[in-house]
Amino acid sequence: MHRFVKLLIGFIVLVTFFTASSGLYEDWLWFSDLGYSQLFWTPLLSKVLFQAVNGTILFLFIAGTLLSIRHAIVTYVNERLRLRLRLVQDMNRPVLKLSQRRVTIWLLIISAVVSFGISFVAGFTGWLDILAFANATQFNQVDPIFGKNLAFYFFQLPFLNTLFDSFFGPLFLLTLFTIIFYIVTGVIRFHSRKLWQDGSVSMSISCRKHLAFLIGILFALKAYGYYLDIFQLLYSTHGHVVGAGYTDLNATLPALKLLIVISVLGSILAFISLIYRDSRLLTLPVIGNIVIGILVSSIIPGLIQSFLVIPNELSKEQQYIRHEIQLTRFGYSLDNIREVDYPGNTPLTTEALKMDQGTLDNIRLNDARPMLQTYNQKQGIRLYYKFNDIDTDRYVINGEVRQVMMAPREISTPDLDSKAKTFVNMRFKYTHGFGASASFANAVTSEGLPSFAIKDVPPQSEFSEFRLTEPRIYYGELTNDWVVANTTVKEFDYPLGNSNAENSYRGKTGIPLTPLNKLMLSLHHGTPRFYLADEVTPASKMLVYRNINERVQKLAPFLTYDIDPYMVINAGRIKWIIDAYTTSDALPYSHLDPNQEFNYIRNSVKVIIDAYDGTVDFYVVDPNDPILKTYMKIFPGVFKDANSIPPSLKGHLRYPETLFSIQSNMLKNFHMTNSSVFYNKEDSWDIAKELFDTKPQNVDPYYTIMKLPGEDTPEFVLMLPFTPASSATNTRNNMIAWMAARMDGEHYGELILFKLPKNIEIDGPLQIESRIDQDPKISEQLSLWDQKGSRVIRGNLLALPIGGNFLYVEPIYLQSDKGGSIPEMKRVILAYQDRLVMTETLGLALTQLFGEGAPQPTTPGQGIPLPEPAPQAKLASEQDPQIITSIIDQMNQIRTLLDDLETQLKGLQTNPSETPLE
Numbered sequence: 001m002h003r004f005v006k007l008l009i010g011f012i013v014l015v016t017f018f019t020a021s022s023g024l025y026e027d028w029l030w031f032s033d034l035g036y037s038q039l040f041w042t043p044l045l046s047k048v049l050f051q052a053v054n055g056t057i058l059f060l061f062i063a064g065t066l067l068s069i070r071h072a073i074v075t076y077v078n079e080r081l082r083l084r085l086r087l088v089q090d091m092n093r094p095v096l097k098l099s100q101r102r103v104t105i106w107l108l109i110i111s112a113v114v115s116f117g118i119s120f121v122a123g124f125t126g127w128l129d130i131l132a133f134a135n136a137t138q139f140n141q142v143d144p145i146f147g148k149n150l151a152f153y154f155f156q157l158p159f160l161n162t163l164f165d166s167f168f169g170p171l172f173l174l175t176l177f178t179i180i181f182y183i184v185t186g187v188i189r190f191h192s193r194k195l196w197q198d199g200s201v202s203m204s205i206s207c208r209k210h211l212a213f214l215i216g217i218l219f220a221l222k223a224y225g226y227y228l229d230i231f232q233l234l235y236s237t238h239g240h241v242v243g244a245g246y247t248d249l250n251a252t253l254p255a256l257k258l259l260i261v262i263s264v265l266g267s268i269l270a271f272i273s274l275i276y277r278d279s280r281l282l283t284l285p286v287i288g289n290i291v292i293g294i295l296v297s298s299i300i301p302g303l304i305q306s307f308l309v310i311p312n313e314l315s316k317e318q319q320y321i322r323h324e325i326q327l328t329r330f331g332y333s334l335d336n337i338r339e340v341d342y343p344g345n346t347p348l349t350t351e352a353l354k355m356d357q358g359t360l361d362n363i364r365l366n367d368a369r370p371m372l373q374t375y376n377q378k379q380g381i382r383l384y385y386k387f388n389d390i391d392t393d394r395y396v397i398n399g400e401v402r403q404v405m406m407a408p409r410e411i412s413t414p415d416l417d418s419k420a421k422t423f424v425n426m427r428f429k430y431t432h433g434f435g436a437s438a439s440f441a442n443a444v445t446s447e448g449l450p451s452f453a454i455k456d457v458p459p460q461s462e463f464s465e466f467r468l469t470e471p472r473i474y475y476g477e478l479t480n481d482w483v484v485a486n487t488t489v490k491e492f493d494y495p496l497g498n499s500n501a502e503n504s505y506r507g508k509t510g511i512p513l514t515p516l517n518k519l520m521l522s523l524h525h526g527t528p529r530f531y532l533a534d535e536v537t538p539a540s541k542m543l544v545y546r547n548i549n550e551r552v553q554k555l556a557p558f559l560t561y562d563i564d565p566y567m568v569i570n571a572g573r574i575k576w577i578i579d580a581y582t583t584s585d586a587l588p589y590s591h592l593d594p595n596q597e598f599n600y601i602r603n604s605v606k607v608i609i610d611a612y613d614g615t616v617d618f619y620v621v622d623p624n625d626p627i628l629k630t631y632m633k634i635f636p637g638v639f640k641d642a643n644s645i646p647p648s649l650k651g652h653l654r655y656p657e658t659l660f661s662i663q664s665n666m667l668k669n670f671h672m673t674n675s676s677v678f679y680n681k682e683d684s685w686d687i688a689k690e691l692f693d694t695k696p697q698n699v700d701p702y703y704t705i706m707k708l709p710g711e712d713t714p715e716f717v718l719m720l721p722f723t724p725a726s727s728a729t730n731t732r733n734n735m736i737a738w739m740a741a742r743m744d745g746e747h748y749g750e751l752i753l754f755k756l757p758k759n760i761e762i763d764g765p766l767q768i769e770s771r772i773d774q775d776p777k778i779s780e781q782l783s784l785w786d787q788k789g790s791r792v793i794r795g796n797l798l799a800l801p802i803g804g805n806f807l808y809v810e811p812i813y814l815q816s817d818k819g820g821s822i823p824e825m826k827r828v829i830l831a832y833q834d835r836l837v838m839t840e841t842l843g844l845a846l847t848q849l850f851g852e853g854a855p856q857p858t859t860p861g862q863g864i865p866l867p868e869p870a871p872q873a874k875l876a877s878e879q880d881p882q883i884i885t886s887i888i889d890q891m892n893q894i895r896t897l898l899d900d901l902e903t904q905l906k907g908l909q910t911n912p913s914e915t916p917l918e
Contacts, residue, residue, distance in 0.1 A: 015523075022524035029511045030544055031555070034616060038635055039555055046127040054166050055119035061217075063111035065174055067104065068210050118170050126162040128558055133159035135633035137626040141330065143234060143588045144323045145244055151626060154586045154600075157231055164228060168221045175214040182207055208282070209274050215282055216270035222289070223263035226256050234588035239305060239317065240679070242324050243589035246316040247305040255296035262289055314679050321675040323589045329673075331590035331600040332666045333751075337739070342709060342754035344735070344762040346804025348832060350853045353846075355707075356802045358714030361858050362403050362705035363842060364441040365811045366450055367795030368392070369692075370823035371439075374450060375407055377822045379437040381457055382495060384430065386412035388477045391566035392441065392703040393652055394716045395465050397453075401714065403705050404453065406438035408567050408574060408611065410478040424489060428535055431483040431491045431505070431543075433473035435459035436567065436574060438466060442842075442857065448813075448824030454569075457494040458501075469572030474507065475614040476576070477565065479546035482525070485510060487535040507613030510541025517542075548576050548609050555616060556580070556638070558631060559605060560598070562659075568652045573612060575649065579656040580605035580618070582627040591666065603659050603749075604628040605639065608649065619645050621653070621748075653748060655718050655741035660701045663751070664720050664739060671737075671753070684725035685736060690797045691769040699765055702796060708740060709754065709801065715744045721799050723764045735764040738801065754801065765797045768808045768831050778829065778838045782812070785826075791815050793823055807832055809842070 031040035136155035142148060182188040188207065233252060239245040244253075266285030273282055309316045329335040346352075353360065368390040375387045387407040395404050410433035413426055434457055439450035454461040459468050472493070474485070485491065485505030493501040511517060518530045521542060530536055545551045552561055562579040569575075582605075583598035590599035604622040609615070618639045622628065632639050645653075668685045672678040687698040701720040707713065718741040724732040735756060742750040756762055763771075773779055786792040793813035800807045808831035813823040829838045830845035839845040843856040 018520065019523045022520045025520045026511070026524050026544065027554075029517060033509055033511055034555070034614075036555055036616075036638060039638060042131070042635060043127055046131055050127055050130055051116065051119040055116040058115035058118060058167070058170055059111050061171060062115050062174055063108055065178055065210070065214065066107040066111055115170070119166070126159075126166070129155075129159045129162045131634045132630050135630050137629040137633070139626050144326075145234060145249065145588075146231070148231075150587065153231065153234070153588055154584055154627065155630065157228065158586065160228055164221065164225050168218070168225060171214070171218060171221065175211070175218055178214065179211065182211075212270045212273040212282060215286065216267045219263045219267035219270060219285065219289075223260050223267065226260045226263060230256050238301075239309065240313055241317050241320040241589075242591045243320060243327070245320045246309050247301050251301040251304045252297060255300065258296055259289070259293055262292060314676065318675050318679070320589075321679055324591065325670060325673055325675065325678055327587060327589035328591045328599070328666065328670050331587045332663050332670075333602070334663060334667055334670055337667075337751040337753050339753045339755060340709070342738075342756055342801065343804045344756040344806065345760055348803050348805050348807070348850070350850060350855070352803035353850060354855045357855055357858075359706040359800060359802055360846070360855060362401075362442055362714065363800065363809055363857065364403060364702070364704055364796075364798060365444060365809075365825060365828065365842065366405055366439065366441050367793075367811060367813070368405060370793050370795070370813050370815070371405065371450055372407070374822050375437055378449065379409065379452070379455055381409075383415045383417075384412055385409050385433065385457075386415065386478060387437070389564070391564075393566065393568060393654065394705060396651075397463055397465060401705055401716065403441040403703070403716070404438050405441050405450070406436060406454075406567060406569075408436045408473055408476060409433050409457070410473055410476045412478050413481065423529060424533070424535065426481065427483050427529075428487050428489040428533075429492050431474060431485055433476060433478075434494050435468060435471040435473075436569065438569075444825050448826050449822065466569055467572060468569065468574070470612050471574065472503070473574060473611045474505065474543060475546050475548055475551065475609060475611050477548060479548075480550075482542060482544045482546065484513070484530075484536060484540050484542050486537075487533075487540045488537060489535045505541065505543075507541075509613045509615060510543050513538065513540050513542060543614070546614065548578065551609065551614065552578055552580070552607050552616065556618065560601075561607075562656050564657065565609075566654065567611070568649065570646070570649050570652070573610065576609040576611055577649075577652065577654075578607040578609070579603055579654075579658070580607050581659065582625055582631070584627060591670070593665070596662070600627075601659065601662065602627070603656055606642075606645070606653060608645070651744075653743060654703070654716075655743045655749060657701050657703075657718060660718050660720070660739075660741050664701065664722075667739070667753070668722070668725065681725070685722045686725045688721040688723045688735060688765045688799070689733065690765045691794055693793075696766060699797070702798060704798065704800070706800060706802075708742070708752070709804070715742060715747070717742055721764060723766075733764045733766040734761045735799065735806070736762075738799065762806065763808075763831075765799055765808070768797060768799075768810075768836075769794075771831065771836055772810070772829060775836055778836070781827075781838070785814055789817050791817060795825075805832070812838070 028037075028040055031037050132155045136151050139150035139154075141150050143150060143153065179188070230253060233244040233248045233256075236242075236244050236248045236252075239247060262285070266289055269285050270282060326335075372387060372390050375390065380386065386409075388410060390405050390407045392403065392405055394401050396402075411430055413421070413430055416425070416430065436454055436459060437452060438454040438461075439452050443451040445451050453463055454466045454468075459466075459471055461467055473479070474483075485507075487504075490502035491504060493503050495501075511521070513521070513530060513536060518536075522528060522530045545554050548565055549561060549563075552559075559580040560583045562581070565576050565578040567574055567576055580603075582602050584600045585592060585598050587600040592599040602622050602625045604620065604625040605628065606619045606621050608617045608619065619642050620628065620632075620639045621642050623642075628639070642650075664687060668687070669678065669681070671685065672683050677683055689696045690699050691697075699720060701718050703716065703718050705714050705716050706719075708715065708717065719738055721735050721738040723734060724736050726732055736758070737753060737755045739751060739753045742748065742752070772782075782792050791814070793815060795811035795813060797808060797810040800809060808829075810829040810831075811825050812827035812829060814826045815821050815823040827838050827840065828842050828845050829836070830842070830849055831837075832849050835849055837845050837848045839848060846854040846856065
């Protein structure tokens with residue numbers, strides 16, 4: 001029986017060990033399978049090494065301290081505490097007895113647990129700081145105060161702070177605990193005389209030496225901490241400046257230097273007290289450090305800021321404001337923006353429009369927001385298929401660059417019928433999405449729906465660029481669960497007549513289910529199904545981390561990833577492209593937005609993922625970024641040169657909208673490079689606003705194909721308009737500038753800011769929206785449609801620079817309030833200067849604005865106009881508003897009859913045996 005218990009305990013320990021390590025084992029298999037084993041081993045070994053070194057040093061300090069008070073612990077417990085327990089219990093028998101050996105063992109155990117527990121936490125957060133410190137890459141710039149290369153703040157200072165935090169906090173708590181213990185046990189006694197008089201604190205020689213050693217170490221560490229705090233001043237947020245200001249450099253900096261001297265003296269006096277028996281050598285430096293620290297680091301700087309700086313803020317802070325402007329512009333790459341003057345009011349002629357024919361041919365009429373609902377309704381096919389979002393890209397079609405809106409058709413297992421959510425279905429059967437849908441941005445059908453370039457399942461397209469030879473999506477934005485592929489159960493592709501099209505996974509990646517792998521994976525996922533399911537074979541593979549965002553985050557967590565991956569069709573396969581950033585909050589004087597965690601950002605890496613087999617490639621697109629260079633030293637071979645990107649994929653690289661938005665928000669103030677203008681916020685900007693759902697909101701940056709001023713050919717750009725900043729009492733919505741990001745060929749990544757003249761007023765998007773609402777004919781028509789039973793949706797208002805002026809375009813959608821209805825584009829509104837038209841097509845709008853000779857888009861969007869009210873009704877409505885109400889009621893009754901008829905027809909199709917409609 002005793003042997004059985006031992007075997008049982010051994011078995012439990014073994015299972016516990018394997019279960020605890022199964023997750024690590026799975027990660028090792030997964031990293032190795034993708035060819036990135038060093039991304040697994042380098043962080044793991046770095047953490048272990050740091051934890052071992054840090055834990056050992058802490059263990060020596062903690063164990064040494066606890067063992068030095070071992071005798072006091074034994075004496076206190078065996079004599080005083082034991083006597084008190086006896087008095088309470090009123091019994092004459094041993095209550096508690098500790099031996100030196102038992103106390104020693106427990107103290108060593110406590111020391112090990114505490115020290116290595118602290119090191120375990122520090123290792124998980126500090127391993128990258130250590131590796132970056134050892135592989136630091138220099139910047140080509142120094143800070144303006146201390147003249148140190150910026151690499152010191154990015155790579156060295158974080159490492160030094162990690163060291164300080166790893167030791168000072170634990171040693172301070174250890175010292176505090178030791179002092180409290182000595183006081184409780186009576187080793188330290190306070191007398192009634194004042195603290196600065198000799199003998200006011202009495203303690204044993206061993207106690208004094210012990211505390212002298214600990215306090216001496218703490219003072220030395222604190223002096224080191226004050227030294228690091230000097231460089232932390234460059235991140236100060238006190239006062240008007242982000243970074244070190246007048247008070248920081250003229251009050252706080254001298255105070256920190258004084259505290260360094262006091263701390264060094266305190267450390268020296270503490271070590272002197274090891275020889276000389278005088279408790280004041282310990283108590284006075286501690287009290288002095290606290291008092292002087294509060295006085296010179298808080299009170300005096302506060303007084304200087306209030307009475308000297310604030311009354312003369314601009315003169316005192318001006319040079320530091322210049323530092324903030326310079327380094328913020330560097331941190332967000334605003335210093336690379338090329339500024340160009342744009343007239344904004346040049347009259348548009350027919351010849352000027354013809355010169356911009358490429359822009360007219362690519363005016364986007366489809367809005368991604370209502371169009372996503374259309375995709376899911378028209379191309380979802382089944383409930384378990386889902387389009388997550390719509391991406392915008394460009395493709396060369398028949399020799400011309402066309403803007404395309406595209407979305408992958410992913411599998412959404414949560415939308416399966418509840419009875420279908422079996423283990424076999426969820427893990428073996430429904431493993432992947434299938435194909436994609438795409439439509440041209442500038443064309444709609446006669447029904448007002450997107451003109452699909454790819455549609456249906458299996459995907460069909462008349463364009464060779466969109467034909468898919470491998471349409472299956474095992475890795476995407478909605479693939480959140482692990483699956484086992486290539487089992488004896490065929491995997492569902494798509495519905496086909498009375499049966500289903502099926503297939504088996506043949507991708508190069510996936511964890512093979514060998515006997516050992518099967519055991520460890522079963523333990524990690526808590527399921528015996530790998531053994532019990534007959535469908536699993538030696539050829540089966542387990543696919544994990546299939547969500548592409550989770551996948552790249554797991555591989556390289558030191559990068560920051562864009563929240564919006566986009567898909568590309570390349571050589572018949574679906575690829576995902578994710579923009580990856582190197583970010584840091586370590587740039588001195590750079591403005592840190594409260595809504596983000598960095599003040600330095602570069603789009604240094606493009607990540608390309610195959611949607612079928614999940615292979616991941618990291619490509620370097622900014623080889624000059626020092627942070628990325630450092631990562632490349634730490635992880636050699638992980639990042640590939642941009643020249644190795646397939647040319648067919650390189651043409652689909654986009655300037656990321658997220659980065660563009662961040663830069664645009666910073667540009668609102670940091671386009672001002674004059675410190676006086678910046679201080680007074682004389683020329684602050686704001687993002688232009690538009691109406692959506694009847695509420696003003698910031699215009700989102702939008703991709704479009706257009707011919708930039710001064711260029712000869714149209715190109716794919718990302719642009720955004722700006723307006724002057726508004727206040728509670730002064731709202732200004734006129735356009736003042738617009739910015740474009742280029743991304744074709746050698747111009748990739750170029751930013752151009754087009755500034756408008758300040759002495760004229762040019763309408764901004766919200767002003768155009770107001771003019772639409774104020775136009776009698778247009779507002780009447782929109783109000784008529786936006787009645788009970790239907791809803792008007794106003795799409796993105798695009799401000800398109802053409803010929804030195806602006807052309808404003810807004811599509812109008814109409815959607816029934818009935819469930820499952822689809823938004824349909826019914827009108828196009830075009831505005832130019834003081835003219836405004838709403839027509840069925842873009843070409844007709846151009847003709848009405850510029851006359852019969854106006855150039856027409858080569859691929860005009862089409863739309864069926866809704867019935868206009870009869871002229872008599874319009875005339876009568878001006879005299880009697882009840883007539884228009886009667887017309888609306890009649891239209892609603894007709895719509896209700898049509899809906900009822902449609903419902904009965906669907907019922908007849910579902911149950912053909914029922915009585916036919918009369």
